Amino acid sequence: MSADYAVEVGRDALLMVMLVSAPMLGLGLLVGLLVSVFQATTQIQEQTLAFIPKIIAVFVAILIFGPWMLRLLMDYTQQLILILPKLSH
Structure with missing residues (x-):
């Protein structure tokens, strides 16, 4: 495997x-920014207030974008597996 190809991979x-x-x-x-704006306007300075909405937002993102992310990872893995025999030469 050449150095250029390793850099590309x-x-x-x-x-x-x-x-x-x-x-x-x-x-x-985005959720963190919205919670920060809400805290600034209401003068609520509770540090733990931002964690729950962020966690929920991340889980929602996983539910919505999960199939797309899985398809991307599967396609990338298949490309790597197909390239492996070519690299051994």
């Missing part, structure tokens, strides 16, 4: 990680 792996984690991180960030 690593780049593709990092891209896959970002694609799979983006829906959960994005919804968690």
Whole structure:
């Protein structure tokens, strides 16, 4: 395996990680921002208030985007498995 090909496989792996984690991180960030705005406007300074909505948002993201994330991971894994015999030469 050449160094260029190893870099390409690593780049593709990092891209896959970002694609799979983006829906959960994005919804968690959005909910965290909304809770922070709510806390600022109502002057409620409870630190634990943001955790439950974020956890619920992440679970909702998993439920909604789970099939898409699983399909992405399966396709990527199949591509890696098909490439393995070519790498041994």
